[in-house]
Amino acid sequence: MQTREDTEKFLADLAEYALGLATRFGAQQAAASVSHMREVEVAWRDGQLERLHEAQSRGLSIELYVDGRFASVSSSDLRREALEPLVRDGVAMTRALEPDPYRQLPDSARYPDPRRALDDADLQLSDPRYAELTALQRREQAQQLEEAARSVTGADKILSVSTSVSDSRSTVFRCDSQGFRGKRHGTSFWRSAEVSVQDPDGRRPEESDYHGARFLADVDAPALVGQRAAERALQRVGAVKLPSGPRTLLVDARVAGRLVSALLGPLSAASLQQQRSFYTGELGQVIGSPLLDLIDDPFVPRGFASRYFDGEGLASERRPLLQAGRVANFFVDTYYGRKLGRVPTSGHASNLSWRLGDRDQAGLLASVDDGLLVTGFLGGNSNATTGDFSLGIQGFAIRDGKLAEPFAEMNLAGSHLTFWQQLVALGNDPNLLSPLRTPTLVFADAAVAGG
Amino acid sequence: MGDRGLSWFAPFGVDAQLISRVLGEATARGADFADLYFEHRTVRSLGLEDGAVNRAYAGVDLGVGVRVVRGEQTGYAYSEDLSLEAVLQAARTAAAIADGSPMPRTANFAIQPVADRYPIRRPWTEVSTADKLPMLRELEKQAFAADPRVKKVNLSFADATGAVLVATSDGRLAFDLQPMTLLSLSCTAEHQGRRESGGYNVAARDDFSFYDPSRLDRLVHRAVDRTTILFDAVPAPAGEMTVVLGAGSSGILLHEAIGHGLEADFNRKGVSIYADKLGKAIAGPLVTIVDDATLPHARGSINIDDEGNPAGCTELVVGGVLQGYLHDQISAKHYGVAPTGNGRREDFRTQPLPRMRSTYMRPGPHSRDEIIASVKKGIFCDHFANGQVQIGAGDFTFYVRSGWLIEDGKLTQPVKDVNLVGNGPKVLEQIDMVGDDLLIDEGGWTCGKDGQSVPVSQGMPSVRVGKMTVGGRG
Numbered sequence: 014m015q016t017r018e019d020t021e022k023f024l025a026d027l028a029e030y031a032l033g034l035a036t037r038f039g040a041q042q043a044a045a046s047v048s049h050m051r052e053v054e055v056a057w058r059d060g061q062l063e064r065l066h067e068a069q070s071r072g073l074s075i076e077l078y079v080d081g082r083f084a085s086v087s088s089s090d091l092r093r094e095a096l097e098p099l100v101r102d103g104v105a106m107t108r109a110l111e112p113d114p115y116r117q118l119p120d121s122a123r124y125p126d127p128r129r130a131l132d133d134a135d136l137q138l139s140d141p142r143y144a145e146l147t148a149l150q151r152r153e154q155a156q157q158l159e160e161a162a163r164s165v166t167g168a169d170k171i172l173s174v175s176t177s178v179s180d181s182r183s184t185v186f187r188c189d190s191q192g193f194r195g196k197r198h199g200t201s202f203w204r205s206a207e208v209s210v211q212d213p214d215g216r217r218p219e220e221s222d223y224h225g226a227r228f229l230a231d232v233d234a235p236a237l238v239g240q241r242a243a244e245r246a247l248q249r250v251g252a253v254k255l256p257s258g259p260r261t262l263l264v265d266a267r268v269a270g271r272l273v274s275a276l277l278g279p280l281s282a283a284s285l286q287q288q289r290s291f292y293t294g295e296l297g298q299v300i301g302s303p304l305l306d307l308i309d310d311p312f313v314p315r316g317f318a319s320r321y322f323d324g325e326g327l328a329s330e331r332r333p334l335l336q337a338g339r340v341a342n343f344f345v346d347t348y349y350g351r352k353l354g355r356v357p358t359s360g361h362a363s364n365l366s367w368r369l370g371d372r373d374q375a376g377l378l379a380s381v382d383d384g385l386l387v388t389g390f391l392g393g394n395s396n397a398t399t400g401d402f403s404l405g406i407q408g409f410a411i412r413d414g415k416l417a418e419p420f421a422e423m424n425l426a427g428s429h430l431t432f433w434q435q436l437v438a439l440g441n442d443p444n445l446l447s448p449l450r451t452p453t454l455v456f457a458d459a460a461v462a463g464g
Numbered sequence: 465m466g467d468r469g470l471s472w473f474a475p476f477g478v479d480a481q482l483i484s485r486v487l488g489e490a491t492a493r494g495a496d497f498a499d500l501y502f503e504h505r506t507v508r509s510l511g512l513e514d515g516a517v518n519r520a521y522a523g524v525d526l527g528v529g530v531r532v533v534r535g536e537q538t539g540y541a542y543s544e545d546l547s548l549e550a551v552l553q554a555a556r557t558a559a560a561i562a563d564g565s566p567m568p569r570t571a572n573f574a575i576q577p578v579a580d581r582y583p584i585r586r587p588w589t590e591v592s593t594a595d596k597l598p599m600l601r602e603l604e605k606q607a608f609a610a611d612p613r614v615k616k617v618n619l620s621f622a623d624a625t626g627a628v629l630v631a632t633s634d635g636r637l638a639f640d641l642q643p644m645t646l647l648s649l650s651c652t653a654e655h656q657g658r659r660e661s662g663g664y665n666v667a668a669r670d671d672f673s674f675y676d677p678s679r680l681d682r683l684v685h686r687a688v689d690r691t692t693i694l695f696d697a698v699p700a701p702a703g704e705m706t707v708v709l710g711a712g713s714s715g716i717l718l719h720e721a722i723g724h725g726l727e728a729d730f731n732r733k734g735v736s737i738y739a740d741k742l743g744k745a746i747a748g749p750l751v752t753i754v755d756d757a758t759l760p761h762a763r764g765s766i767n768i769d770d771e772g773n774p775a776g777c778t779e780l781v782v783g784g785v786l787q788g789y790l791h792d793q794i795s796a797k798h799y800g801v802a803p804t805g806n807g808r809r810e811d812f813r814t815q816p817l818p819r820m821r822s823t824y825m826r827p828g829p830h831s832r833d834e835i836i837a838s839v840k841k842g843i844f845c846d847h848f849a850n851g852q853v854q855i856g857a858g859d860f861t862f863y864v865r866s867g868w869l870i871e872d873g874k875l876t877q878p879v880k881d882v883n884l885v886g887n888g889p890k891v892l893e894q895i896d897m898v899g900d901d902l903l904i905d906e907g908g909w910t911c912g913k914d915g916q917s918v919p920v921s922q923g924m925p926s927v928r929v930g931k932m933t934v935g936g937r938g
Contacts, residue, residue, distance in 0.1 A: 059733075061536075061537065062537055062561070063536065063538070064538045064539075064540065064561075064815070065538070065539045065540065065557075065558075065560055065561050066540045066541070067540075067541050067557045067560075068540075068541050068542045068543070068557075068813065069543075070542075070544065072544075082518070084519065084520035084522070085520075085521050086521070086522045087521075087523045087524070088525075088526075089524065089525050089526055089527055089544040090526040090544065091545075095524075099522075099524065102522065103522055106508075106520050106522055106593055107520065109520075109592065109593035109594050109597070110510075110516075110517055110518055110519070110520055110593065110597075111517050111518050111597075112516070113516060113518035116518070148560070172735060172856075173734055175733075209733075209734070209735040209856045212857075215737070216737055216856065216858055216887075217735055217737055217739070217855075217857065218854070218856055218857040219735060219854065219855065219856040219857065252857070257703040287618070287652070288615060288652045288654075288659055288661075289652055289661050352514075391852050391854065391859060391860070391861050392720075392850065392851055392852030392853075392860070392861030392862065392863060392883060393852075393861055393863055393883040393935070394849050394850055394863040394883070396881050397661075398652060398659050398660060398661040399660065399881070401880070401881040402881070403700075403863065403881055403882050403883035403936070404883060404935075405852070405861035405935070422859050422886070422887055422933060423933065423935075424702075424861075424883050424885050424933060424934075424935025425935070426700075426702070426882070426883070426935050426936055426937045427937065460937040461702075462702035462703055462885075462934060462935045462936060463703070463933060464703070464933070
């Protein structure tokens with residue numbers, strides 16, 4: 014196997030070569046990114062190894078700014094003799110387009126300190142012990158996940174257990190014609206189990222649990238993950254459809270990201286400029302209750318979306334997104350920022366940091382007389398232009414502060430313009446498995462459809 | 465092997481000798497079978513935004529996937545580097561699934577007959593940016609002219625040409641050229657201070673002649689009409705009621721309610737709600753459902769599947785009775801049946817799985833008008849966005865961008881943005897009227913499974929479902 018240094022040198026040399034080609038064929042500005050990823054997955058099912066998947070993947074993409082026009086090209090064929098026609102044809106393709114005065118590389122004053130761009134070691138995104146994990150260990154962990162699932166009370170109802178142990182290591186190098194040079198490393202490790210159980214009514218409900226981290230030592234033990242998966246699946250037996258009507262709704266921290274992501278997309282300058290956003294575009298617009306405080310935090314140690322620069326090289330910063338329910342920042346990239354006359358921030362979210370409540374989920378449940386805990390979303394969609402949304406839900410009824418029967422085949426609908434003002438409490442339990450890091454959220458009077 | 469066979473190797477820069485050596489390495493530790501999937505795909509796209517065709521993309525994807533199968537166990541590796549050394553290394557990695565002695569293997573390849581369902585006259589590689597640009601500008605102009613409330617128009621155009629070569633350890637060699645094109649028009653309109661967005665798209669395995677004047681006219685007017693009708697929409701009701709599905713893209717109901725549940729991998733694992741239903745009545749007698757690879761130029765059509773097997777029209781449900789599953793090679797062996805040509809994959813980086821192609825319901829005896837007239841209170845849906853299903857519990861949803869309230873047998877007011885929720889077997893039993901107006905939707909549908917996307921088509925006649933949960937707020 015190549016050493017990490019060899020891989021890095023290969024990526025950097027190739028990106029510089031591609032950048033040189035772009036300039037040679039007539040691009041006034043250009044940027045090149047080259048990535049390398051190693052990924053391994055062991056899948057296990059019902060007492061035997063099901064699948065081994067292992068590969069090293071590479072790819073190159075180049076942004077071309079030619080005579081006031083813009084295009085991009087990419088390829089997985091990294092042979093130098095293949096890159097020349099790719100870039101030459103790419104430049105010719107760019108010239109055939111109509112001009113776009115807003116397309117330029119970012120203002121280089123917004124690039125990070127060059128040393129930080131090339132060394133993100135202090136963000137701890139890459140486990141130095143990555144290479145120590147062996148094929149045999151992965152296989153044993155996959156087996157342990159199943160054994161743990163089958164050890165729970167009620168395991169005789171289990172129809173099938175599928176488990177997976179996977180890890181990846183990636184490196185990306187980016188350079189542009191204004192002198193930006195940036196490098197990013199990352200590792201991640203995941204363990205998951207999916208369990209199907211027999212419901213006496215003929216259905217075969219499935220549930221899963223998973224855990225992962227940037228560092229192997231931070232991942233929950235296979236025994237814990239497997240056991241939780243089986244317990245969650247068995248709790249789905251006997252699910253019913255409940256009546257339609259407004260309810261107090263707890264949304265489990267694990268799945269609340271489904272709601273939050275619909276709140277973030279329309280905060281982008283691209284959505285605003287294209288008039289596909291339910292936000293007015295004014296800072297200070299009230300979108301949620303005073304409890305809604307969200308910060309975009311790119312510097313979380315070991316965070317899944319931590320970074321010193323974003324996809325176009327802009328230096329990352331910690332920025333409030335929503336403060337006491339009011340819009341405090343938008344996601345502004347260079348291109349749409351120029352179109353709107355707004356200062357660029359970054360076009361995309363990194364990690365979210367929430368103002369948490371002081372109770373865990375059980376504590377939040379205790380104060381609900383009649384409500385629902387949502388533990389899963391099924392399909393549905395959100396209209397970014399108007400804020401209307403409608404999502405399939407499943408979970409558990411809550412009665413007198415306690416979890417009651419499971420429910421399924423139901424739906425939650427609302428408008429993001431009013432729904433977040435019904436946010437009445439947040440848990441102290443952020444889900445660190447997603448960059449959205451959502452805690453359990455509690456909404457009053459949510460519109461639920463069922464029988 | 466004739467000249468035709470040799471020319472197949474050209475896109476990949478490999479030869480029969482390399483393929484044979486790599487298959488030897490893949491089966492060196494024993495296997496039931498092994499296969500190689502070579503892929504070379506070029507994709508180009510153009511975008512129009514704010515009055516100009518001002519963005520383009522071109523991409524090349526080249527590589528090989530190596531799969532080694534022993535029983536129901538799979539070893540998989542891939543390489544973007546097609547040098548002998550790199551591909552042999554991938555073969556060794558995939559072979560780690562097995563631990564026995566070398567498998568006996570034929571040294572001769574038989575070229576597989578391949579259907580010709582998407583012949584094209586002019587390859588996409590010969591169509592330049594300058595050829596496409598005037599069409600996009602004209603469509604933009606027409607969209608603005610169609611309704612003064614239209615404020616933003618976006619167009620995106622894509623074409624792709626894929627060459628795939630499948631070589632198997634049992635000596636099959638199959639080659640296919642797979643064209644694809646997609647054109648999407650979306651717009652945002654403004655009316656009395658409110659904004660709505662909508663759109664329409666068309667896709668096919670076809671050449672530039674696919675974009676004939678009537679199709680382009682439909683693209684513009686459907687996109688604009690589907691946007692402006694939203695200004696008149698009232699909130700959808702909440703709760704259980706009768707649902708009428710319009711002909712065409714409501715095939716999404718079949719895709720979610722039964723299609724995924726009949727993918728044989730879920731059934732051989734015993735995790736699908738349809739796992740023990742073969743030969744049993746699972747729907748009303750009017751319901752006949754097929755999954756068809758043969759529709760000329762359809763987005764979901766394939767000449768061969770991604771395991772090199774012939775792909776035809778598979779009957780899933782006939783007169784309400786479950787006939788069979790969608791198979792790949794592993795599940796076909798498990799069930800002792802012939803593969804149905806449903807082994808598909810996103811690209812060479814992923815292993816084949818049982819997947820749908822064009823899934824639709826055969827027409828029935830009722831007219832659309834008589835179906836709508838039969839409903840006292842319910843909703844009519846004819847414009848869909850997306851859906852999802854839980855294979856084991858059978859619960860599924862699909863999202864309706866716009867539809868109509870039905871009151872006393874008449875379409876009265878538009879509704880929008882509402883999710884419909886049902887349970888597969890329960891909903892199939894509830895289909896009690898089937899129209900005579902089967903329509904295969906021309907849109908660019910994409911199906912996701914295990915993180916892999918593949919192009920599919922779907923179709924439906926008008927259908928009445930006695931009862932489903934409508935996820936509105938009203």
